Amino acid sequence: MSFGPRPWQQAHWDWRAATNFICGGTGSGLIMVLAAAWLDSSEARALLLAGAALVGIGLTGVWLEIGRPLRALHVYFNPRTSWMSREALASLPLFGFVLLAAATGAHAWTLCAALSALAFLYCHGRILHAAKGIPAWREPWVTPLILITGLAEGAGLLLAASAGFSAVAAPTLTVFAGLALARILVWRGYRARLSRHCDRRALAPLDAAGGTLWWTGTVLPLAALIFAQFAPAAAAPLAALGGLAALGAGWSLKYALVTRAAFNQGFSLPVLPVRGAR
Amino acid sequence: MTRWAMVADLRRCVGCQTCTAACKHANATPPEVQWRRVLDMETGEYPNVKRTFVPVGCMHCDDPPCMHVCPTTATKKRADGVVTIDYDLCIGCAYCAVACPYQARYKTDRASFAYGDAMKNEQSRFEERRLGVATKCTFCSERIDAGLEKGLTPGVHPAATPACVNACIAGALHFGDVEDPASNICVLLAENQHFRMHEELGTGPRFYYLWDKGQA
Known part of the structure; x- marks a missing residue:
């Protein structure tokens, strides 16, 4: 680790922390999309x-x-100010309601699970936003970015799974396309607003992940869905391809955000010391 | 109300790192952990280059982001402004470390010693409870507290003053009560121009840097 004045990559949160943002985001997004799709089948319960x-x-x-x-249970001690405590608390009803929904099939429990998932995903965004030491994280647009990418990943996973289970419903395709487009728009907004304190070395991996998000996570899935309209025989594999591409691009973005773009802002002097006689 | 703060005179600091060594000696921190460190900053281009030595560490902020994000309440702020860590509550999630804009926090997962095997002094001062948790500068709060009990004044009497300040060979580091207008550091702040690091973030750091004499 460098202790110099120039920004350096934080080394405290690695792929393990990124796993939480990646899997937690996709999982909670999937639960919300399932609730919105109002699906009622054994496959939906499995999802x-x-x-x-x-x-x-x-x-x-x-x-x-x-x-x-x-000491992991200490994580619940500070819901008053810590988004990490709140995230941990939000996970409890999420698990409970999902189990109830899966056991009973009642859509009311699925809706409750979706609300818990929304709270959980919102906490993810606020966890990053509260990390004032990392310019790429403390940008306020990181919260909508985390929310929308989690939803888009969930929709992508639902699309891919639906293609495997049965024919994909038109509303699922529409929701997925809308979320993929919304995600790229929010990404553009976030990227444009990254503060001047953000180091160039932090922007490079973000821009690479942003390129993946555009081509692999947006253009490819939408093109696949459009092409599927003209080739019904290939609709299922194309839908699966589109869903998985959107999912992978979201994961790539969050991995880059957490592990590779997490440069601190280093140290800087607004003025230099004045030594000797003037 | 007392608010402990530190002042570093950037015109005086010579980058000798004696404060760093004194801190390591006083707090028995392991290798690569420097609660008080001194940055060596070069500015300008040859031949107009300036070199500035900048002591940094925990700024004991008025509004510490590390405390707000801590999920366990291990990080607290005392009434006198000193930000503390309860090693027995901390889970070592390092959220505080990424929330700190001053990179003042460390987490050491394994015991490490200067020359591999622990020397006698390292063995005697090793604290297992500091492993896997966040650690940082304490403003030598145990010295402050012990000194106050004896009627001493932190920043004036060495026995009640942080080790880094006592050790500074150039008289660059000062410590005192920033709420007391008659304190040593308030006099310095009144007589000199000063700034605080990353002030735009609104954390209210209690570490002031003097850079020039006061404007007439």
Whole structure:
């Protein structure tokens, strides 16, 4: 680690922390999209459980990262100000409601699970925003970016899974396309507003991930969906391809954001000391 | 109300790192952990280059982001402004470390010693409870507290003053009560122009840098 005045990449949060943002985002996004799609089938219940499992994998990643894993329950001690505590608290009803929804099939529980998932995903965004030491994270647009990319990933996963299970419903395609477009717009807004304190070395991986988000996460899936309209026989594999491409691009963006663009702002002097006689 | 603060006179600091060594000695921090460190900053282009030595560490902010983000309440702020960490509550999530704009926090997961095996002094001062948790400058709060109990004045009497300030060979580091207009540091702040690091972030750091004499 460099201790110099120039910004350097934080080394405290690595792929394990990124796993939480990646899997937790996709899982909570999937739960919300499932609730919005009003699906009622054994496949939908399986996907609900898969969403909760993804959230669980993400939280396990964080648990693997903390220095004192046996004290993990201390994470609930500060919901008054800490978004990490709030995230942990939001996960509890999320798991509970998903289990209830999967067990009973009642859509009311699915809606409750979706509300918990929304709270969980919002906490993700605010966790990054509250990290004042990292210019790429503290930008306020990071919260809508995390929200929309989680939703788009969830929709992508639903699309891919639906293509595997059965014919993809038109509303699912529309929601997915809308979220993919909204994600790229929010990304553009976020990227344009990154503060002048953001180091060029932080912007480089973000721009690379942004390119992936555009071509792989937006253009390719939308082109696949359009092409599928003219080739019904290939509709299912094309939908799966589009969904997985959108999912992968979102994961790539969040991995870059957490592990590669997380440069601090270093130190700088607004004025230099005046030595000797003037 | 007392508010402890530190003042670094950038015109005086010679970058000798004695404060860093004194801090390591006083707090028995492991290798690569420097609660008080001195940056060596070069500005300008040859031949008009200036070199400035800048002591940094925990700024014991008025509104510390590390405290707000801490999920365990391990990071707290005392009434006198000193930001503390309860090593027995901390889970070592390092959220505070990424929230700190001054890179003042460290997390050491494994015991490490200067020359591999622990020397006798390292063995005797090793604290297992500091492993896997966040650590940082404490403003030598135990010295402040012990000194105050004896009726001493932090920043004036060495026994009540942080080790880095005591050790400074150039008289660049000062410590005192920023709420007391008659304190040593308030006099320095009144007589000199000063700034605080990354003030635009609104954290209210309690570490002031003197850079020029006061304007007439």
